[in-house]
Amino acid sequence: MGRNLELAIGALNGTVGDYLERTGNGLATATHIVDGGQPLDLSAASLAARYPDPPRRLVVLVHGLMSTEDVFHLEDGTTYGTLLERDLGIAPFHVRYNSGRRISESGASIDRLLSDLVSGWPGPIDELLLIGHSMGGLVIRSATHVGSERASPWVPLARRAFYVGSPHLGAPLERFGNALTWALGKLGHPVTALVADIVNLRSAGVKDLRYGNLRREDWEGHDADALLENHRHPAPLLPHIRHHLIAGSLSPDVASTILLGDVLVPVRSAAGRAAPKDRSPHFPQEHVRILAGMNHLRLAHDPQVYALIRAWCEEALP
Amino acid sequence: MKRLRGLKALVHDVVDKGSQAVERVQLDTAKLPFDIVERMPGLKVPASGVRRIYNAGVSNVHGMIRLVNDVTSESLDVLLDVVAKNAPPAAAPEAEPAAAPEPAAVPPPERPARARSSSKKEAR
Numbered sequence: 001m002g003r004n005l006e007l008a009i010g011a012l013n014g015t016v017g018d019y020l021e022r023t024g025n026g027l028a029t030a031t032h033i034v035d036g037g038q039p040l041d042l043s044a045a046s047l048a049a050r051y052p053d054p055p056r057r058l059v060v061l062v063h064g065l066m067s068t069e070d071v072f073h074l075e076d077g078t079t080y081g082t083l084l085e086r087d088l089g090i091a092p093f094h095v096r097y098n099s100g101r102r103i104s105e106s107g108a109s110i111d112r113l114l115s116d117l118v119s120g121w122p123g124p125i126d127e128l129l130l131i132g133h134s135m136g137g138l139v140i141r142s143a144t145h146v147g148s149e150r151a152s153p154w155v156p157l158a159r160r161a162f163y164v165g166s167p168h169l170g171a172p173l174e175r176f177g178n179a180l181t182w183a184l185g186k187l188g189h190p191v192t193a194l195v196a197d198i199v200n201l202r203s204a205g206v207k208d209l210r211y212g213n214l215r216r217e218d219w220e221g222h223d224a225d226a227l228l229e230n231h232r233h234p235a236p237l238l239p240h241i242r243h244h245l246i247a248g249s250l251s252p253d254v255a256s257t258i259l260l261g262d263v264l265v266p267v268r269s270a271a272g273r274a275a276p277k278d279r280s281p282h283f284p285q286e287h288v289r290i291l292a293g294m295n296h297l298r299l300a301h302d303p304q305v306y307a308l309i310r311a312w313c314e315e316a317l318p
Numbered sequence: 319m320k321r322l323r324g325l326k327a328l329v330h331d332v333v334d335k336g337s338q339a340v341e342r343v344q345l346d347t348a349k350l351p352f353d354i355v356e357r358m359p360g361l362k363v364p365a366s367g368v369r370r371i372y373n374a375g376v377s378n379v380h381g382m383i384r385l386v387n388d389v390t391s392e393s394l395d396v397l398l399d400v401v402a403k404n405a406p407p408a409a410a411p412e413a414e415p416a417a418a419p420e421p422a423a424v425p426p427p428e429r430p431a432r433a434r435s436s437s438k439k440e441a442r
Contacts, residue, residue, distance in 0.1 A: 020324070023331070190346035
């Protein structure tokens with residue numbers, strides 16, 4: 001019951017989370033790290049008590065739209081984080097946030113959260129690893145952008161980021177939704193206008209996925225329901241972070257579903273193969289892997305994906 | 319308790335805004351037939367009378383729905399207050415998570431009640 005309730009609230013937050021936050025609704029999820037089902041107290045004293053022998057490497061996992069950290073659970077109850085802890089001694093931290101908020105707002109919240117985490121950490125930190133599934137990858141990129149502007153203490157520690165099925169160039173399904181509601185609104189019939197209004201109630205976080213907005217300037221001052229307008233501003237990839245991208249492809253034959261991708265995110269978007277019109281940096285392709293026969297959700301909890309992440313974590317950094 | 323209040327507020331908002339939207343659709347869809355009938359010779363006066371009755375009827379029905387919704391919501395508020403007051407200390411709202419404040423550009427969200435275990439591990 002408790003688990004299903006949390007999942008339902010996560011889905012509700014993804015659907016109308018911006019509205020819940022704006023109206024001060026108690027169902028809105030605050031950004032926090034979940035530890036054993038409870039929010040982790042990030043004060044230095046609490047962290048020292050919780051981690052008497054603090055690991056030097058930390059990994060932060062950020063879930064995607066309409067989900068919670070539960071999406072990372074493999075069949076045996078482990079996650080990429082707990083597996084990294086078991087195999088490489090890396091301390092895992094699972095973030096929960098309101099995925100219906102603007103990605104830039106979630107990124108800013110996670111920037112502060114990570115600043116608190118590294119500031120209160122009871123020992124030295126060699127490296128902070130970041131894993132984001134779907135929208136979570138965009139939130140991580142937004143957080144690193146904000147964090148680099150604010151000179152946040154965690155940013156220099158972040159050396160590797162893993163984007164798992166993240167729509168760096170946007171998601172076609174949201175673009176379709178935008179075009180559909182725009183057309184319904186233009187028909188001028190009260191019923192179609194009502195349908196358009198209802199569909200347009202979807203959260204700002206969902207609308208950010210249209211083109212993969214990362215920064216406040218990408219959406220501020222623009223009509224969120226205007227037809228297919230890309231207002232993205234550059235969010236350069238931080239050079240000291242090695243960016244690893246994992247894309248899924250539904251069919252065992254990658255070539256045949258290269259456009260479809262993992263159902264929700266096309267391979268080109270998940271692999272960050274940006275063209276100038278995308279207004280996004282082109283990701284280095286040497287750390288891109290496309291996994292065949294993998295749907296969008298499975299990417300968050302699959303042993304094959306973990307094997308990739310682990311192998312990349314074992315590589316020495318320059 | 320905070321989540322219960324949130325759920326109550328959400329249901330109230332859905333009914334309130336849903337009623338407004340349906341009222342608007344009902345008034346808008348009836349507008350065209352009334353406009354046409356009113357242009358017919360000899361029907362302008364009776365048709366406009368029927369239109370006024372129709373519009374008033376629709377607005378009254380939805381006004382009543384929203385009134386009942388408001389009263390129900392306020393009654394539930396009182397009930398939840400009583401429950402909260404009489405709840406044992408363990409059931410009272412728990413400590414807020416140690417999350418940083420939200421951006422200043424938007425109203426800060428309320429903190430959620432402490433999450434119950436959501437992991438499979440703990441479910442076991």
